[in-house]
Amino acid sequence: MGYQFDFGKVLQGEYLELILEGLQATMVVFVFSWIIGLVLAVVLTVIRAVEFKPTQFLVAAFVEYHRNVPMLIQLFVWYFGFAVVLPDAVNDYLNDLGAEIGYAIVALALNKAAYMSEDFRSGLRSIHPAQMEAARSIGLTYLGAMCWVILPQAWRLALPALLGQTLILFKGTSLAAAIGVAELSYQARYIEEQSFRIFEAYGIATAIYMLISFAIMWLSSILSKRYELRVK
Amino acid sequence: MIEFQNVSKWFGALQVLRDVNATVAKGTMTVLCGPSGSGKSTLIRTVNRLEPIQKGQITLSGRDIYAKDIDVNVLRSGIGFVFQQFNLFPHLSVVENVMLPLLRIRKQSRAQARPAAMQMLERVGLAEKANSLPADISGGQSQRVAIARSLILKPEVLVLDEPTSALDPEMVGEVLKLLRELSADGITMMCVTHEMGFAREVADRIWFLRNGTLTFDAEPTEFFSNDAHQDVRNFLSAVRKNH
Amino acid sequence: MLEIIQEYWLLLLIGEYPHGKLGGLAMTLIISFVSLIVTFPCAVLIALARTGKPGIIQSIAYGFVHNVRAIPLLMLIFWAYFAVPMIIGFPIDAAFTLIVAIVIYQTAYLGEIIAAGITGLPKGQREAAAALGLGYIPTMFRIILPQAIFNVIPGIVNQLTTIIKESSLGSIIAVSELSYVMLQVNSNEVTKPLQIFGILAAVYFVLCFALSQATNWLERRISSRRTGQVVVEAVA
Numbered sequence: 159m160g161y162q163f164d165f166g167k168v169l170q171g172e173y174l175e176l177i178l179e180g181l182q183a184t185m186v187v188f189v190f191s192w193i194i195g196l197v198l199a200v201v202l203t204v205i206r207a208v209e210f211k212p213t214q215f216l217v218a219a220f221v222e223y224h225r226n227v228p229m230l231i232q233l234f235v236w237y238f239g240f241a242v243v244l245p246d247a248v249n250d251y252l253n254d255l256g257a258e259i260g261y262a263i264v265a266l267a268l269n270k271a272a273y274m275s276e277d278f279r280s281g282l283r284s285i286h287p288a289q290m291e292a293a294r295s296i297g298l299t300y301l302g303a304m305c306w307v308i309l310p311q312a313w314r315l316a317l318p319a320l321l322g323q324t325l326i327l328f329k330g331t332s333l334a335a336a337i338g339v340a341e342l343s344y345q346a347r348y349i350e351e352q353s354f355r356i357f358e359a360y361g362i363a364t365a366i367y368m369l370i371s372f373a374i375m376w377l378s379s380i381l382s383k384r385y386e387l388r389v390k
Numbered sequence: 391m392i393e394f395q396n397v398s399k400w401f402g403a404l405q406v407l408r409d410v411n412a413t414v415a416k417g418t419m420t421v422l423c424g425p426s427g428s429g430k431s432t433l434i435r436t437v438n439r440l441e442p443i444q445k446g447q448i449t450l451s452g453r454d455i456y457a458k459d460i461d462v463n464v465l466r467s468g469i470g471f472v473f474q475q476f477n478l479f480p481h482l483s484v485v486e487n488v489m490l491p492l493l494r495i496r497k498q499s500r501a502q503a504r505p506a507a508m509q510m511l512e513r514v515g516l517a518e519k520a521n522s523l524p525a526d527i528s529g530g531q532s533q534r535v536a537i538a539r540s541l542i543l544k545p546e547v548l549v550l551d552e553p554t555s556a557l558d559p560e561m562v563g564e565v566l567k568l569l570r571e572l573s574a575d576g577i578t579m580m581c582v583t584h585e586m587g588f589a590r591e592v593a594d595r596i597w598f599l600r601n602g603t604l605t606f607d608a609e610p611t612e613f614f615s616n617d618a619h620q621d622v623r624n625f626l627s628a629v630r631k632n633h
Numbered sequence: 634m635l636e637i638i639q640e641y642w643l644l645l646l647i648g649e650y651p652h653g654k655l656g657g658l659a660m661t662l663i664i665s666f667v668s669l670i671v672t673f674p675c676a677v678l679i680a681l682a683r684t685g686k687p688g689i690i691q692s693i694a695y696g697f698v699h700n701v702r703a704i705p706l707l708m709l710i711f712w713a714y715f716a717v718p719m720i721i722g723f724p725i726d727a728a729f730t731l732i733v734a735i736v737i738y739q740t741a742y743l744g745e746i747i748a749a750g751i752t753g754l755p756k757g758q759r760e761a762a763a764a765l766g767l768g769y770i771p772t773m774f775r776i777i778l779p780q781a782i783f784n785v786i787p788g789i790v791n792q793l794t795t796i797i798k799e800s801s802l803g804s805i806i807a808v809s810e811l812s813y814v815m816l817q818v819n820s821n822e823v824t825k826p827l828q829i830f831g832i833l834a835a836v837y838f839v840l841c842f843a844l845s846q847a848t849n850w851l852e853r854r855i856s857s858r859r860t861g862q863v864v865v866e867a868v869a
Contacts, residue, residue: 238819
């Protein structure tokens with residue numbers, strides 16, 4: 159096999175610029191969908207905690223859709239499906255703004271909101287009911303007990319799962335390439351097509367993904383230990 | 391100080407308390423005993439309305455605890471409640487567990503609450519564990535912290551639901567010693583327990599429940615004498631066999 | 634929506650077969666099952682290495698799991714798609730490279746699930762096997778693995794759901810599975826994307842929702858069997 163490695167060719171000039179742009183897009187999608195997803199997850203958890211059947215059913219349906227349909231298809235539904243609902247003028251305007259990245263953020267954020275709300279819910283469920291009873295018998299109101307006793311435990315119990323979702327989300331940003339977002343894996347493929355430097359293009363992209371993944375894993379293990387809730 | 395008048399309670403169709411009539415006098419220690427399922431835990435859980443009653447009346451210092459102007463949370467903060475399983479809050483350190491009622495109910499600042507909590511921990515002999523987490527202390531120590539937490543708001547009554555039943559045998563003594571001291575201090579207490587030696591020594595009155603009925607209410611000397619109700623004598627001999 | 638189903642249902646189910654290549658839902662299911670079946674023995678080996686004695690083999694297994702988890706599946710698929718034919722020197726079917734990528738990826742995840750099943754067993758099981766004089770291989774294959782794998786059956790079924798969803802990435806490298814077929818329908822019927830992707834999502838949903846209900850059912854059964862054993866111990 160006469161393949162000559164030449165990382166220099168990919169790591170300079172126009173190609174280097176494309177990689178950096180791709181990395182930037184990856185991080186934008188990751189950070190925005192993480193924040194939106196987390197906030198939405200809290201909202202969904204609260205809605206589902208209120209004993210009202212219709213809203214509980216709607217949240218459950220939202221969660222089940224996002225858990226049982228492939229992430230890629232959720233992206234397609236937004237990217238191909240949502241556009242036809244909008245008037246052409248709006249579409250043109252969105253496309254000028256770079257609508258792909260917006261659809262990617264929305265789709266990933268909704269998906270993560272579904273998973274993260276399930277993590278919060280199972281954190282809440284794993285707290286023994288006696289904790290609520292003890293808090294109430296001190297004289298705390300229901301809201302006081304939630305605020306000072308139940309929720310501080312619930313987020314700690316959910317934390318490892320939430321951090322796991324964070325890593326999955328980071329890797330999942332690569333799917334945005336399928337709807338044309340020029341993020342890291344999209345750029346890698348483009349460079350490979352332009353330069354025929356398969357190993358260099360994918361090698362560098364993979365290395366960047368791995369570095370950031372390792373950073374997330376490392377931070378996760380620190381945070382999980384730091385906020386671990388030990389119950390006898 | 392606490393008066394039960396015709397107190398009855400049902401879980402669905404099952405009646406678990408039947409017309410309980412009794413009084414706990416101020417500054418006394420009342421021990422509740424009886425076979426499991428007799429309703430003794432349910433009865434003491436009605437005192438702070440953890441278990442609602444369907445009939446009868448409970449008064450605390452002459453006031454109906456179900457009166458309209460009674461705020462259930464104020465009522466509860468005036469009654470110390472200790473659980474069999476301690477129920478310390480695992481995300482808070484020992485001293486933070488004791489501080490919590492001061493911070494969140496009395497709305498004190500941390501600077502005010504901490505010395506008071508430390509003093510209470512001193513009282514139960516655990517000042518040196520102040521910064522430990524509940525997961526890192528023994529069962530006996532956990533129960534003493536739970537007692538400190540229940541006393542921090544200076545309640546009128548201390549109610550204890552089998553405070554030593556979840557403990558390893560070697561730790562029962564330290565908790566009973568603390569309860570003896572509190573009793574000597576004149577705190578009004580109601581305690582469900584199977585520790586009959588402790589009851590004999592410390593209790594002012596002993597109540598015996600069976601199938602939700604308060605069948606016997608006497609001073610310890612009468613309770614442990616041969617004049618006691620047949621059910622009580624059967625119960626005591628069964629307890630002795632197990633120990 | 635009904636017209637689309639009427640016109641394309643056969644394509645959706647089996648692709649262009651028998652006049653052309655097999656595809657659609659049938660292809661998705663074949664890829665998923667084959668991937669799971671090939672992944673399973675690899676995952677068992679990884680689990681054994683992860684739970685075995687500390688040493689070079691354990692380190693390699695740890696390194697494999699840790700590294701694979703750091704890479705997006707799409708990157709692995711790109712690697713398999715472009716690099717595998719280059720390394721072996723002749724072109725191969727895209728479906729095959731998809732399976733290769735999924736197997737590598739899922740071995741890391743399923744391996745950890747089975748390893749958790751092994752470490753979750755009471756220590757007494759190994760000690761009892763050792764006390765009988767069983768060596769490592771019979772202990773693992775006759776005593777530990779049968780129990781560990783039984784206990785993680787829900788996790789394995791759950792991974793099948795994950796694999797089915799992951800197989801949709803085949804559409805990016807033109808594997809004619811369900812998603813790819815529907816993308817092509819979408820480019821024929823330019824004006825009905827919402828209906829087309831709605832149908833696609835619904836097909837995946839029915840499949841995966843049924844499997845995740847099965848996972849829940851298995852979980853309840855298996856954990857009640859386990860708690861059943863605990864109760865017996867407590868009484869005895």
